[in-house]
Amino acid sequence: MKKKPIFILLALVAFSCSKTTEPISQAPPEVKVTPVVSQEVKLEKDFVAQIYGKMDIPIRARTEGFLEGIHFQEGRMVRKGDLLYTVDPDPLKENVNTAMSQLAEAKVSLTQAENDLARYEPLAEINAISKKDLDAAVSRKKSAEAMVEAAQSRVNFQNIQLGYTSIKSPISGLIGKTNAKVGEFVGRDPNPVILNTVSIIDSVRVEFFLSENDYLDLFRDYQEHHNKEQRAQALRLILADGSVFNHEGYVDFVNRQIDTNTGTILIQATFPNPESLIRPGQFARVRAAISTVPDGILVPQRAVNEFQGRFFVFLVGEGNKLTQREVKLTGPYRDYFLIESGVSPGDKIVLEGLQKVAEGLVIQPVEVKFESQFQD
Incomplete structure (x- = not known):
């Protein structure tokens, strides 16, 4: 009777082991x-490029002196003829006064020579003076006239130099940061000679370099369309943040020679810049289609x-x-x-x-x- 529970337990274990577990099917991932x-x-290639203004005009100090005034706001638009800088004009005003004095002396000498000739001519007609004296009077008048012209030229020159003390914008455009402050001596190295730069940026020039092989591929396309009076293929400008500039550009200049040191040639393209987003000095990449x-x-x-x-x-x-x-x-x-x-x-x-x-x-x-x- 004691062996019965053991028999029942073994039977249950055998019964449970006889059951088989069916595999669970998984859905495909x-x-x-x-x-x-x-x-x-269009197989494309990017080229590192630098950006310049349509025109970048340096503002130079064409005369030496202390800078007296700055008459613009840095980083703003200026118009052609706007006064930008003034240089101390006093030394040049003195030069003008000296030249004016010399002109006055030359005019007095001319008046005297004209009066002498006016007296000698009637006397020469009646043979009251020799022809030699008359010729001398004529020579003195001509010499005095030449002296007046020379003195007038000196006055004009000094006035031009005085005009250089008022430095005006040669174009309408965007002006940058000034390189000199009020009180600095300008116009002589190593002091500032180029005081600033004015740029036209409604369109920009983009310069980049091509290897000889890339140049042949790109320039054949450019030359073909140019000869047919059609626009060459468009170029795209990739900005520093990786975005694509929303205006296309076109090649407008190819340098005359390959640089023998680098084996590259300079290419220039122009891109419209109506929003003034692009500024001179930026680096970017020019994307050009090499083949299709x-x-x-x-x-x-x-x-x-x-x-x-x-x-x-x-x-x-x-x-x-x-x-x-x-x-x-x-x-x-x-x-x-x-x-x-x-x-x-x-x-x-x-x-x-x-x-x-x-x-x-x-x-x-x-x-x-x-x-x-x-x-x-």
Whole structure:
């Protein structure tokens, strides 16, 4: 009778072990996929560039002296003819007074010579004086006239020098920070000679350098359109924050020679700047189209795996089963890769979570459109 509980316990254990646990089926994981697209691709290249005003006119001190006045607000627009600076005019006023005195003396000498000649001419007609005396009187008059002209030139010169003490704007534009303050001696090195700069910025000049190969590609297009009296291809300006300037520019100058030290050539383009957003001195990048692929196949760069120099994507196949497919790249294009072979337009590839998928995995595809971070 004591063995019965043990028998019952063993029977229960055997009965429980005889039951089999059925496996729990898991749903395929959701994975974001995107279609391979085909479109015209303009292969572009960026070049480091520096920006200048349409005109950048230095304001120079053309005469020496102490700076007496500054008559503008820095960083504001000025009009052509506006008074910008005044230099102490007193030394130059004295020079003008001295020149005026010399002119007065020359005029007195001329009057005396004219009077002498007026007396000698009647006497010469009646042979009361010799021809030699008459000739001498004529020479003195001409000499006095020359002295008056020379003295008048000195007066004009000194007035011009005096005018340099009032420095006016040669153009209408934006003026910068002054390089000299009131009381400084200006007009002689090492003291300030260039006091400021006025720039026209309703459009800007952008200068950049091309290698010889890039120059040949870009300039052939420029020359072709220029000869046909058409505008060459547009250039885009990429600002320091990565944004694309909302106005296009065009090449308007190519330097005459290649720099033998760097193997590059200077290119200048002009961009409209109606909002005055761009300022001289900024650095930016010029984006130019080097060539065009009519039906380029594009794949987002983040959808591509690289292993030992080979590139792969995960292709969604029949039954939503993933296949690892090798692709050949032509090169990068913005945040895409331009594909030479391996996939076709319309194929769906895994966009995100490449580390979580594998060959043969069945997924639940969630189709999304890839949004490029680059602006057109």
